[in-house]
Amino acid sequence: MNYQARRKPWQNKDKVSRSSRRVFPENISLQEAWEKWGKVLESIRPLPSEEIPVIHSLGRITAEPVIALNSSPFYNSSAMDGFAVRFEDTFGASETTPVRLKIGPEAVEVNTGDPLPEGFNAVLMIEDLQIENGYITFHAPATPYQNVRSVGEDIVKTELILPENHQIRPVDIGAMLAGGNTRVLVRKMPRAVIIPTGNEIIDPGTPLEKGKIIDYDSFMIGAIIEASGGTFERVDVVPDSKELLKKTISDCLDKSDFVVTIAGSSAGTRDFCPDAIAELGDVLVHGIRIRPGKPVLLGLINEKPVLGIPGYPVSAYITFELFGIPLINRLRGLPDPPEERITAHISRPVSSTPGKEEFLRVKLGRVRDKFMATPVGRGAGALMSLQRADGIVRIPELSEGAAPGSEVTVRLLRPLHEIENTLVMIGSHDISIDILSNWLKKTHPSFSLSSAHVGSMGGILAIKRGEAHLAGTHLLDEETGEYNIPFIRKLLPDLPLRLVTFLRRQQGLIVPKGNPRGITGIQDLTRDDIVFINRQKGSGTRLLTDKCIREAGLDPSEIRGYEREEFTHMGVASSVLSGVADTGMGILTSAIALDLDFIPVATERYDIIVPGEFDGFPPLAALLEIIRKDGEFRKSVLSLGGYEVDDMGKVVYEQ
Numbered sequence: 001m002n003y004q005a006r007r008k009p010w011q012n013k014d015k016v017s018r019s020s021r022r023v024f025p026e027n028i029s030l031q032e033a034w035e036k037w038g039k040v041l042e043s044i045r046p047l048p049s050e051e052i053p054v055i056h057s058l059g060r061i062t063a064e065p066v067i068a069l070n071s072s073p074f075y076n077s078s079a080m081d082g083f084a085v086r087f088e089d090t091f092g093a094s095e096t097t098p099v100r101l102k103i104g105p106e107a108v109e110v111n112t113g114d115p116l117p118e119g120f121n122a123v124l125m126i127e128d129l130q131i132e133n134g135y136i137t138f139h140a141p142a143t144p145y146q147n148v149r150s151v152g153e154d155i156v157k158t159e160l161i162l163p164e165n166h167q168i169r170p171v172d173i174g175a176m177l178a179g180g181n182t183r184v185l186v187r188k189m190p191r192a193v194i195i196p197t198g199n200e201i202i203d204p205g206t207p208l209e210k211g212k213i214i215d216y217d218s219f220m221i222g223a224i225i226e227a228s229g230g231t232f233e234r235v236d237v238v239p240d241s242k243e244l245l246k247k248t249i250s251d252c253l254d255k256s257d258f259v260v261t262i263a264g265s266s267a268g269t270r271d272f273c274p275d276a277i278a279e280l281g282d283v284l285v286h287g288i289r290i291r292p293g294k295p296v297l298l299g300l301i302n303e304k305p306v307l308g309i310p311g312y313p314v315s316a317y318i319t320f321e322l323f324g325i326p327l328i329n330r331l332r333g334l335p336d337p338p339e340e341r342i343t344a345h346i347s348r349p350v351s352s353t354p355g356k357e358e359f360l361r362v363k364l365g366r367v368r369d370k371f372m373a374t375p376v377g378r379g380a381g382a383l384m385s386l387q388r389a390d391g392i393v394r395i396p397e398l399s400e401g402a403a404p405g406s407e408v409t410v411r412l413l414r415p416l417h418e419i420e421n422t423l424v425m426i427g428s429h430d431i432s433i434d435i436l437s438n439w440l441k442k443t444h445p446s447f448s449l450s451s452a453h454v455g456s457m458g459g460i461l462a463i464k465r466g467e468a469h470l471a472g473t474h475l476l477d478e479e480t481g482e483y484n485i486p487f488i489r490k491l492l493p494d495l496p497l498r499l500v501t502f503l504r505r506q507q508g509l510i511v512p513k514g515n516p517r518g519i520t521g522i523q524d525l526t527r528d529d530i531v532f533i534n535r536q537k538g539s540g541t542r543l544l545t546d547k548c549i550r551e552a553g554l555d556p557s558e559i560r561g562y563e564r565e566e567f568t569h570m571g572v573a574s575s576v577l578s579g580v581a582d583t584g585m586g587i588l589t590s591a592i593a594l595d596l597d598f599i600p601v602a603t604e605r606y607d608i609i610v611p612g613e614f615d616g617f618p619p620l621a622a623l624l625e626i627i628r629k630d631g632e633f634r635k636s637v638l639s640l641g642g643y644e645v646d647d648m649g650k651v652v653y654e655q
Helices: 030-042 169-176 217-227 242-251 273-280 313-333 383-387 418-419 431-443 456-464 485-493 522-526 540-549 569-576 586-593 618-629 631-638
Strands: 049-053 084-086 100-103 107-111 122-125 131-132 135-138 160-161 181-188 190-197 231-234 257-261 282-286 297-301 304-309 341-346 356-368 370-375 391-395 405-413 422-427 448-453 470-474 497-513 530-536 583-587 598-610 653-654
Touching: 030 282, 030 297, 030 583, 049 485, 049 598, 084 100, 100 313, 135 273, 135 356, 181 405, 181 569, 190 217, 190 242, 190 356, 217 231, 217 257, 217 313, 231 313, 242 273, 257 383, 273 297, 273 304, 273 313, 282 313, 304 313, 304 530, 313 383, 341 356, 341 391, 356 405, 356 418, 356 422, 356 448, 370 405, 370 448, 391 653, 405 448, 422 456, 422 618, 431 618, 448 618, 456 470, 485 497, 497 569, 497 586, 522 540, 530 540, 530 569, 540 598, 569 586, 583 586, 598 618, 618 631
Parallel strands: 190 231, 190 257, 257 304, 341 370, 422 448, 422 470, 530 583
Antiparallel strands: 049 181, 084 107, 084 122, 100 135, 131 135, 282 297, 297 304, 341 405, 356 370, 356 391, 391 405, 470 598, 497 583, 497 598, 497 653
């Protein structure tokens, strides 16, 4: 292919002015990008071979057929402990007419694996014989080569053991060694050089300071490369300099099969990767209509692929999976393996912007007879949304999203058997749920807990729709002053269930250390110098907040930041810590975790709804056992601060 003909005029321009921003020259669909990249892959031949010891060949790809150099076994050997005999000497043996043979000339004692003595052609098992006075006695005749492993029974010399382009497994190593092979020709492992870029990037372990970002992308991408059968070298971080970046890329080409740059591929004034790659070779793709991952760049320099991976971690992961792993497979001479997919139902509405294909991260679990998929976060920088995800849903480019309960196809990131043993908990957020999840995995490694934070009301409605095994809730009924039970009676009147108390916790206003604004209570929220951060509608904390605002006679429209919402207590605490907000309603534990101050407002009961239909589900039984009886788990919750666990595991309502 003549890649030079594909060069764009903009690619040969001088350094972009730092006062201007690049407009993506291309913004193509994922399908178009794949077609262009596919042509590059078609032109790539598998890597040449190298000879290595068989004992170190696990996972490698054979570069030529492996032929047996000897037979296995290579001599006739006894398959049992017993005596070697001539089968013709055993004729006539029966229950009524036993045969006796003299040990030595007529019967030779052998153990399993011993060579068959010359002139003998069968073995009688020791348990079928009587031995006395130098003779063996038996009651059944032998057949030719009975209990004998003959030459080549397993492997015959010159037999094909492994074909070319075969990924070597543990059993293959045994077969090659048995066939006399101690060395094997395999394809060289694809070598990548990873180049992290950016003035703000620092190595892991470097003391943190504002404006600096730890380089974890390089090592995450490197791990993907290694897991896919390649090797990688990470060079030192390259600061924002086009000429320095060009030199680094040029230096890395000779010692690699492909190069990966991290960050610097977008449209910022310091994003020099597009120009650097264009001046060294060809930019084939820059800008794809996907979310996350739009700024990905695919190029070719001296016939070697170069991938410009976006700096946001989720973008980096997804784009390298899309384009980097197929490249590694091609270099190894392997087809792309099939992806494991299942059909699931979305647990809550998902809106998507038409014009971009979105890769939505979801948690999964089987509830009743269907899999439920719950979104876990969507930001390109939200690495934990990917780390916690069980699968990825691709939302088509022209779609506006997915309605609750609608079917979606999920590409699995975890084995299906793990998902089958996953408890789905939807509802109110609490930090202790993470402790519970870890404790379940620690005590029962085959079980998992998947939690989605959609608020107490969202949890109750998920139970009503049959989308969760459990729901966390702390809804206060203003008329009765009772927690949770009035809402269950109203919204789940006919559903057999138990309401189990998990813990009691303090809710209040989280403020910065030292309370610099001098906030004393709810009445201060309407002050001009106070910025508030709220919880989402339907959460128990939001209901408590609104109740307190009404009782204080305040107008929510006069509270700056009232409309801005967070979905977790830690999200609220983080907003206060970072200065995004001066205060927000949350639990004491989250304030303690981030070393913030706290103004108590109420003590509330956090309960777990347990539908009766799941009583026989082993992961649920294990989790409830932990809640009811595990004293060490309770200690770990108490150690967080801000909790009371005296009633943990108590059934407070049943219907």
